[in-house]
Amino acid sequence: MKLSKEEVEHVARLARLAVSEEEKEAFSRQLSEILTYIGKLNELDTSKVQPTSHVLDLSNVLRDDVIRESLSTIDVLANAPDRVSDFFRVPKIIEERE
């Protein structure tokens, strides 16, 4: 299994991760090697096997919809890298019309 540099770029964009030229080379080599190893799973016929997503026999753990105490706005905003009054501040998202 070979992961090309273009595929690395595509995956990095999906992961919202900027990568340097050096990282692209390294990831292409390392991930190809790991994926080749993982290819080992194809030795197994799993066509009649149900997937396990979770080991406990649990489904839909629900609770009553009652109002509980939650964090204060001050606490929630305390770790924000950038904020203005009671809001998180981010770079402009919506383009202005010409």
Add this chain to the structure above:
Amino acid sequence: MNLAQFTIHELHEQLKNRKTTSGELTRSVLQRIEAVESRIHAFTTVTAELALAQAEAADRWLRSGRPVHPLTGIPIALKDNLCTKGVRTTCASRILENFVPPYDATVVGRLKESGAVFIGKTNMDEFAMGSSTENSAWGLTANPWDLNRIPGGSSGGSAAAVAADACIAALGSDTGGSIRQPAAMCGVVGLKPTYGRVSRYGLVAFASSLDQIGPLTKDVTDCAILMKSISGSDSFDSTSADVPVENYTGLLNRDLSGLQIGIPKEYFIDGMDPEVLHAVKEAVRTMEKLGAKTREVLLPHTEYAIATYYILATAEASSNLARYDGVKYGSRAKPTKDLLEMYMKTRQAGFGPEVKRRIMLGTYALSSGYYDAYYRKAQCVRTLIKNDFDEAFKQVDVIVTPTAPSAAFKIGEKTKDPLQMYLSDIFTISVNIVGIPAVSMPCGFTQTGLPIGLQIMGRPFAEATVLNAAYAYEQATEWRKKKPNL
């Protein structure tokens, strides 16, 4: 003997009988940290001020004559991926360099209620991704038994701190062996509980279907004490199981008669260190002398466990780590021209190489067109591995194996080759895939003086059986009495 060298249960007796105070004990541990920390670097943050204040409160409680919890006044270290209200929690990552949680993890809250003293946050592989603690953004932790070797990982700081008497006990987390493997490398006891036994609320998520919090301690009794304190269901973690918590300490005894031990031949492989093999075989013989019966069991899909794990764990990690976007908490790269660039540069600057590699692998495995070939395939093989264990546990009560194929390796020995590093987790990974409990404990030393780990696995929620098997073996041997020469 210095106070820092004792166990929880020994110190509990001393505190209860007024032979010492929590203040005295806490100062001893802080002095020990000062003496060894420049050589082992087990901590990311030492919370001396908090610890002394908590010790003072514990001493007030002890003087009041009210009932005393076994953890009251005992200095405990916490892995730096457990949220501690008001105390920096970094996950050994630059992206969380200044993160101060506004709440406590459930396990932290439970320890606080018992009157435990928090001595500091321990070093780890960034986001718990690694087997050597070499992936920390804050530098290496050294193995107290040989400073040129790794302490294991990812809970390497917790294991090293316990081994070096820089705390009385510690908590770690285990996604693929991250409690048991460092426990083995540092010669301490480490337990990964059944998935759902301990609440994960406030544990910074790595792979949500595999992660569990557990203790690292100087002996099995201490492990049982901590397990009793942190276990139980929690409304803040819907995957925590509503299964009664047993009285783990009360059930410990030295008799193993009637216990059926399974030895999986797939865990005794070519290329394994002969000293490890010898020590584990001797341990099994000792357990037989205590009344246990052994038989061979088959775990035929063992060779697929690592490949399965590195799809499941990385896929779940890529999703969990999407939250580090530079908006609500964590660092942010500046300046950037738009939102997309902010995300991409923030994550580039904030994550280290192993975390990036795993995000990439997980994103690839979940990406359009590859989901069935990788993620679904791995989930199917997970079923096969689980079936192996279900079958084996119809015949035996516990399964005994080495914890790792070798003793602690040298710093830098495996950092160049990620796949070689992954392969060192071969004996611990299946336990997480299947969700069962397993303990690692010392079962001997190599000729060069490095600890060797024995792993005992049990059925889901059979922590009491696992702990008792470990206790009986421990009491029949002297390994726990050996200390590193620091």
